[in-house]
Amino acid sequence: MADEAGNRNAFLIQEHYCSTNAAPVYGRMCKAIAGGLTRASAVGARILDWPGEPTRDALPLRLFGGLHALVLAGADDQLAAVYAGTVTDEHEILAIVERTLARHGDTLMPWLDGPPQTNEPGxxxxxxxxxxxxxxxxxxxxxxxxxxxxxxxxxxxxxxxxxxxxxxxxxxxxxxxxxxxxxxxxxxxxxxxxxxxxxxxxxxxxxxxxxxxxxxxxxxxxxxxxxxxxxxxxxxxxxxxxxxxxxxxxxxxxxxxxxxxxxxxxxxxxxxxxxxxxxxxxxxxxxxxxxxxxxxxxxxxxxxxxxxxxxxxxxxxxxxxxxxxxxxxxxxxxxxxxxxxxxxxxxxxxxxxxxxxxxxxxxxxx
Known part of the structure; x- marks a missing residue:
């Protein structure tokens, strides 16, 4: 059974991890999403209704991979400003993320289907x-x-x-x-x-x-x-x-x-x-x-x-x-x-x- 509070909390857990590892952009995004994500988009609803264990499933980073792919492809200028760290207000970040989820839902949904592939040479x-x-x-x-x-x-x-x-x-x-x-x-x-x-x-x-x-x-x-x-x-x-x-x-x-x-x-x-x-x-x-x-x-x-x-x-x-x-x-x-x-x-x-x-x-x- 889906646990909305637990799914939101997964973003707060990831926010803590980001804050201890010099990752303020994702930290801010985690905090904004945990506090205000809605079911206005199909992607938002899927996240809040996630049936698995969201931390084990790395749910926040599944989403962030898809969002970053949009930025690297030049597909969303407002989201790019969040990723560049020039937009830092939590409410503004949430509004941009909600709009992106609604506008690019078909592109983002497959990113939730599998775990992140962080193959880091470092x-x-x-x-x-x-x-x-x-x-x-x-x-x-x-x-x-x-x-x-x-x-x-x-x-x-x-x-x-x-x-x-x-x-x-x-x-x-x-x-x-x-x-x-x-x-x-x-x-x-x-x-x-x-x-x-x-x-x-x-x-x-x-x-x-x-x-x-x-x-x-x-x-x-x-x-x-x-x-x-x-x-x-x-x-x-x-x-x-x-x-x-x-x-x-x-x-x-x-x-x-x-x-x-x-x-x-x-x-x-x-x-x-x-x-x-x-x-x-x-x-x-x-x-x-x-x-x-x-x-x-x-x-x-x-x-x-x-x-x-x-x-x-x-x-x-x-x-x-x-x-x-x-x-x-x-x-x-x-x-x-x-x-x-x-x-x-x-x-x-x-x-x-x-x-x-x-x-x-x-x-x-x-």
Missing amino acids: RSGALMMGLIEVVREHGPKVEILEIGSSAGLNLLIDRYRFDLGGTMFGPDGAPVTIRPEWTGPPPPRVPLEIVSVRGCDVAPMDATDPAVAARLAAYVWPETPERLIRVRTAIEMVRQRGVALERADAADWIEARLAEPQPAGVTRVLMHSVVWQYLPEPIAHRVRAAMVAAGERASAERPIAWVAMEPDRAFGHQVVRVRSWPGDGAWRIVATAHPHGSWVSADSSREEMASVELPAAAKIEV
């Missing part, structure tokens, strides 16, 4: 902190298995250049350099060789398709035009040389990959970012079980590791966790990060956020 900078921890413990060579790869832009992690607090990784001359704002000690300069990168997604996107490229651009938040440039450059990198991305259920795929022969001297790494919240619990349970079973078989010659960047709702940002085998397989925090990787903190004082297991419940998509 997250690779945070994930690198997990990989660095893995190679410090198990040796320089890793093979990466990513679940929830979306369009595969983080499968380019071996082709990006990284400046992590002044410590450099990756190939010189890479088209994309990921340079997050840094807090805490920089990581050590350790040998790191990514021997292979493969990924899967239950509904992978072809980044080389112009419609998909436009969709990915629409999910970039308006406050960060540098992200839009980076996403478009990463897409061009995929056009020049593709990535190993398969359509598959996460549990089926990781079970099959873990069953493959593993080269000696190479750590096999499960990697994911802002994915866990979307996995149905039976799938998440199978992934956990497969990793624990692989960990029990692991040896010094053939280690297993898990690197995860997932949201922590209480703190409003991402936590980068690592576990590996042989060893106790316990989770440990190596960094916290902005949802899109614009900052990374290696401040060890954040260890109080460690949890025994990745949460099964939804957090918030960004």
